[in-house]
Amino acid sequence: MQVMEALASRRSVRAYTDEPVERATVERLVRAATLVPSGMNTQPWAFGVIEGAERLRLLSDRVKTDLLSKLSAVPALERYREALCDPAYNVFYGAPVLVVVYARPMPYDGRGACAMAALGLMLAARDAGLGTCWIGFSESLLESQALKAELGVPAGYRVVAPVIVGHPVAFPAPTPRAEPEYLYWK
Numbered sequence: 001m002q003v004m005e006a007l008a009s010r011r012s013v014r015a016y017t018d019e020p021v022e023r024a025t026v027e028r029l030v031r032a033a034t035l036v037p038s039g040m041n042t043q044p045w046a047f048g049v050i051e052g053a054e055r056l057r058l059l060s061d062r063v064k065t066d067l068l069s070k071l072s073a074v075p076a077l078e079r080y081r082e083a084l085c086d087p088a089y090n091v092f093y094g095a096p097v098l099v100v101v102y103a104r105p106m107p108y109d110g111r112g113a114c115a116m117a118a119l120g121l122m123l124a125a126r127d128a129g130l131g132t133c134w135i136g137f138s139e140s141l142l143e144s145q146a147l148k149a150e151l152g153v154p155a156g157y158r159v160v161a162p163v164i165v166g167h168p169v170a171f172p173a174p175t176p177r178a179e180p181e182y183l184y185w186k
């Protein structure tokens with residue numbers, strides 16, 4: 001698949017089959033993530049992987065509890081109250097794998113490069129016929145000291161991009177994008 005085709009046909013996938021994703025495939029996608037540029041070639045990323053749709057479903061319940069506890073403090077979350085209260089709503093959509101891109105602790109802010117790494121992973125997954133979706137909902141729980149301790153995340157690592165990966169039930173059709181806004185072209 002050509003790069004433009006992968007870019008144009010990548011969509012956030014929110015329905016997955018039961019088929020697992022092999023470890024070697026996940027490793028290949030993570031390798032692809034590391035091909036993106038980074039400031040001074042610092043390669044500021046680190047990765048965490050959580051496998052298993054059932055394990056992720058249990059984590060989804062914790063994500064929802066965490067977000068519901070923050071609803072009053074974060075007004076932007078209010079519109080998701082109904083979904084977060086729905087026991088059938090799984091923030092990971094039944095995907096079999098979650099790859100979390102972390103920024104390593106360093107003087108240089110590597111979060112931009114880590115976000116690019118996440119896109120590299122998503123495009124490589126699209127090329128492999130796999131679906132992905134960045135799950136911002138899970139950032140707050142993944143960033144909590146309690147879950148970081150549970151997962152063994154060393155001090156100073158920051159969550160940038162939790163991305164689910166799996167075999168899509170279908171790829172949604174491309175959606176139109178707004179025309180680019182040019183602030184200047186001198």
Ligand SMILES: Cc1cc2nc3c(=O)[nH]c(=O)nc-3n(C[C@H](O)[C@H](O)[C@H](O)COP(=O)(O)O)c2cc1C
Pocket residue numbers: 010011012013014133134135136137138175
């Ligand atoms: C930073 C970020 C956070 C996101 N968080 C979520 C999320 O928590 N749940 C979800 O279903 N989609 C999430 N998405 C996916 C967006 O909703 C999606 O990218 C957007 O609607 C455009 O659709 P497309 O990816 O299919 O082109 C997130 C995307 C980004 C970049």
